[in-house]
Amino acid sequence: MERPPFHSWLRPIPLSADEERREIAISLRYRPEFSHHPIESIFHGGVLAALVDLAGHAAVAVWHGPPTPTISLQIDYLRPVVGDDIEARGILRRLGRSISRADVEITAGGKLVALGRGTYSTLEK
Amino acid sequence: MERPPFHSWLRPIPLSADEERREIAISLRYRPEFSHHPIESIFHGGVLAALVDLAGHAAVAVWHGPPTPTISLQIDYLRPVVGDDIEARGILRRLGRSISRADVEITAGGKLVALGRGTYSTLEK
Amino acid sequence: MERPPFHSWLRPIPLSADEERREIAISLRYRPEFSHHPIESIFHGGVLAALVDLAGHAAVAVWHGPPTPTISLQIDYLRPVVGDDIEARGILRRLGRSISRADVEITAGGKLVALGRGTYSTLEK
Amino acid sequence: MERPPFHSWLRPIPLSADEERREIAISLRYRPEFSHHPIESIFHGGVLAALVDLAGHAAVAVWHGPPTPTISLQIDYLRPVVGDDIEARGILRRLGRSISRADVEITAGGKLVALGRGTYSTLEK
Numbered sequence: 001m002e003r004p005p006f007h008s009w010l011r012p013i014p015l016s017a018d019e020e021r022r023e024i025a026i027s028l029r030y031r032p033e034f035s036h037h038p039i040e041s042i043f044h045g046g047v048l049a050a051l052v053d054l055a056g057h058a059a060v061a062v063w064h065g066p067p068t069p070t071i072s073l074q075i076d077y078l079r080p081v082v083g084d085d086i087e088a089r090g091i092l093r094r095l096g097r098s099i100s101r102a103d104v105e106i107t108a109g110g111k112l113v114a115l116g117r118g119t120y121s122t123l124e125k
Numbered sequence: 126m127e128r129p130p131f132h133s134w135l136r137p138i139p140l141s142a143d144e145e146r147r148e149i150a151i152s153l154r155y156r157p158e159f160s161h162h163p164i165e166s167i168f169h170g171g172v173l174a175a176l177v178d179l180a181g182h183a184a185v186a187v188w189h190g191p192p193t194p195t196i197s198l199q200i201d202y203l204r205p206v207v208g209d210d211i212e213a214r215g216i217l218r219r220l221g222r223s224i225s226r227a228d229v230e231i232t233a234g235g236k237l238v239a240l241g242r243g244t245y246s247t248l249e250k
Numbered sequence: 251m252e253r254p255p256f257h258s259w260l261r262p263i264p265l266s267a268d269e270e271r272r273e274i275a276i277s278l279r280y281r282p283e284f285s286h287h288p289i290e291s292i293f294h295g296g297v298l299a300a301l302v303d304l305a306g307h308a309a310v311a312v313w314h315g316p317p318t319p320t321i322s323l324q325i326d327y328l329r330p331v332v333g334d335d336i337e338a339r340g341i342l343r344r345l346g347r348s349i350s351r352a353d354v355e356i357t358a359g360g361k362l363v364a365l366g367r368g369t370y371s372t373l374e375k
Numbered sequence: 376m377e378r379p380p381f382h383s384w385l386r387p388i389p390l391s392a393d394e395e396r397r398e399i400a401i402s403l404r405y406r407p408e409f410s411h412h413p414i415e416s417i418f419h420g421g422v423l424a425a426l427v428d429l430a431g432h433a434a435v436a437v438w439h440g441p442p443t444p445t446i447s448l449q450i451d452y453l454r455p456v457v458g459d460d461i462e463a464r465g466i467l468r469r470l471g472r473s474i475s476r477a478d479v480e481i482t483a484g485g486k487l488v489a490l491g492r493g494t495y496s497t498l499e500k
Contacts, residue, residue, distance in 0.1 A: 044131035046175025300421025
């Protein structure tokens, strides 16, 4: 996950990959450039959207192998996400021959703050 | 649009705001840290998702006034987005008392490359 | 559009297909069994969701040919949709080799009441 | 759930409501007018979309009380859904002061066939 230049900027930290549940977890450490607000430490929705893409992608790519380009992405924001570390869980829901799906749950301080869902192409191998 | 620290990093360029069509346009100049690929200049899906959020938000905020927090976001990726400048058009589709909607169209070299749609809270004034 | 048994129940009326704009239009005449409300004539959200699927599907199938199974569907409800005829416009946004997209706009009395977007598989021919 | 005329046609069967998990379950018995296909017993995507709306709505309304109008709906189709009974589980993910969210999982013969997510207004009481 370190190689795309955008990841080098975002710096997601791989935490775990659970074979049986087909789940991966990554975390993101707050940095001021992630902020929505000039003074307060609130994650920008665009950063969270990017994290949803990464976590969903990882959940598919770990079990399918790359490339798995994103077809579409859905993000639901549940609460303002105040600074510090946040965690994204990517859950593979369907590994299909041409199309795969992953759910993403973002938590901050143990609280659910955003829900995501991604559709990825698994046509190529 | 310059004030959130995340915008200072992304550096979206405001292009226009059309009162009658209730549309705004912003552009984004390619930089290597936006890339999905270590060598080729391909915009990362996460950067495009962030741009959808910004453009949709701008289309709502210009006519409503901030704050207009994002409730949910949908991004459909149509084609790989190869480097250089891209343009995002945010189109206000419904300015409601509590909930507003904007469509976003991202083009690169005049070609439609991604479609977005955002739901924003306009409950507060 | 008459052949699936569900269509025989819904009874969508084909209105037009515009080659140049790659748009189709269908209408739906209100019937009491479409209603959300025991007394008032308000279209049920589930009926509108079904109409989005049909109109998006038609916009893809007319230019690609069937089958074009639905991959995913998004519906945004803008206003309560009070009885009488409603119209759905399906707009082909991208006809791809494996994946295609259509936008759907539902209007009632000339007013925009719902926005939809569908992703359809165009892998088979 | 019996009162809206559309429900009288669809005939969803309430199965359970789990207080602790904030989940409800409903089932739908196949009937020919639900079909996508003139001969085979395949649920039409529009019927599944309507079921997602109902199950998500029920998950919110049981804990909030009506009315909880649908703001937006997302349905991801994972597999063709062949006739017989299907089950929809509505899971309340966030009960907010103005906006609430529910996930919906549709299974057929124990297999996950569709994923849904709904946003509902909980502004009024």
